[in-house]
Amino acid sequence: MSPNARPRLAVRGLLLIEDRLLLVNAWGGGKSDLLCAPGGGVEMHSSLPDNLIREFHEETGLTIAVGAPCMVNEFHAPGHDFHQVDIYFRVHLVAGDPMAPWTDPEGIVTERHLVARHEMHRYRYKPDSLPDVAWSDIVHYDALEPLVR
Numbered sequence: 001m002s003p004n005a006r007p008r009l010a011v012r013g014l015l016l017i018e019d020r021l022l023l024v025n026a027w028g029g030g031k032s033d034l035l036c037a038p039g040g041g042v043e044m045h046s047s048l049p050d051n052l053i054r055e056f057h058e059e060t061g062l063t064i065a066v067g068a069p070c071m072v073n074e075f076h077a078p079g080h081d082f083h084q085v086d087i088y089f090r091v092h093l094v095a096g097d098p099m100a101p102w103t104d105p106e107g108i109v110t111e112r113h114l115v116a117r118h119e120m121h122r123y124r125y126k127p128d129s130l131p132d133v134a135w136s137d138i139v140h141y142d143a144l145e146p147l148v149r
Contacts, residue, residue, distance in 0.1 A: 012039030
């Protein structure tokens, strides 16, 4: 591992629409069926909420308002130079249709799902605590977990 490797910081948004959580594919190109909350890497000199607004729009075409942070999740690839810290925020829909056609300019997100809590067991998603946080008012920390595809 490189001595200069540093954790990557990312932001993600938990958006409930009619009590369904918006999830997107975590890997582009059909590499995996793993789902996650929309979001992505933080750019310097931009606030975490501004980064989340940008990333959420890139991946979904939706305009959101960013609420309170609700979870910090860490994951890594043991033996490799990858460690990411995701900060999750509760978000609210301002404009857009979550199921309208949209193309992610980076080509990563190609699927969007609105999933009810009782349907979560049908999908592979990360982090494991996602349903408990999304459908509650808790603030949660997920300890370091291995990266999965």
